[in-house]
Amino acid sequence: MFFVSVMIFFNVFLSSVLILVSLYLVKKKVMTREKGSPFECGFDPKNSARIPFSMRFFLVTVIFLVFDIEIVLLLPYLFSASVGVSMFSLFSGVMVVVVLMIGTFHEWSEGSLEWFINN
Template sequence: MLVFFVSVFIGAVVSIGVAVAAWFLAKRSISDREKSSPFECGFDPKLSARVPFSVRFFLLAVIFLIFDIEIALLLPYPFVCINGYGVVGVFGVGGFLIILCVGLIHEWREGSLDWVQS
């Protein structure tokens, strides 16, 4: 029982200590006007909000998200091979990779991956 109260007391002291330290450190950083302003996609927040937006940047960001999610979908592939799903699992993952490669080639030929136009 004593161990429980000691651990609760130590947890409370550490939590309060971290909160007080964060409060003192936050007081120092509030004074900087540049750090307290929001930063969004490289736009200066003190200028007009009606700045033309680059559609190429948006397309490249969407392509990055698609291929980033692809990594998460490919992570279970070794388990598919180990657990003996056999031909169905290999063809399923193979078809998925073929679709992604065809999409990448299409985006490449379309020129969506060229960040800087010459």
């Protein structure tokens, strides 16, 4: 019982010290006009918020997210394949890859994968 109470005290003490140190390190030392102004992706917040953005950049971002989700869906399959492969898991893994391949060929034929415009 004594050991448990000492460990609880030690954890509370260590947490308090870490909180105080982080508050000291994060504190703004000198407040200037530049540090006080908000920064949003390089846009000046005082001008109009209706600035046009590149649709190609948006499409590249969406494509990146799709392939990022692909990795999230396929990693558990790869880890479970080392234990044993059933027909259902093999079929579902192949179907995920087939759907992504169809989507990739559609984006390719649509021209979304062209990152520059030929003049």
